[in-house]
Amino acid sequence: MDPEMVRRIEKRAYALWEAEGQPNGRHEEHWRQAAREIETEAVAGAAATRSPPRTVNRGRKNPDSRPTPRRKKRTSS
Secondary structure (H helix, E strand, O other): OOHHHHHHHHHHHHHHHHHOOOOOOOHHHHHHHHHHHHHHHHHHHHHHHOOOOOOOOOOOOOOOOOOOOOOOOOOOO
């Protein structure tokens, strides 16, 4: 596991332990909860940084309409 991730989980688990009044024997539960929270934040952060797909409106009045297909150039023989 990434050392930075471990450090973040440790800090979160410690905060959970303190918030619950520093109970004995619940360190594994606090670690698992902290790991879940950090993972959820990482997934949400990754989703937030993705940009929505770009659409190009090339002068059409209805952006949902399909463009007219281009015709092939005629060649003289």
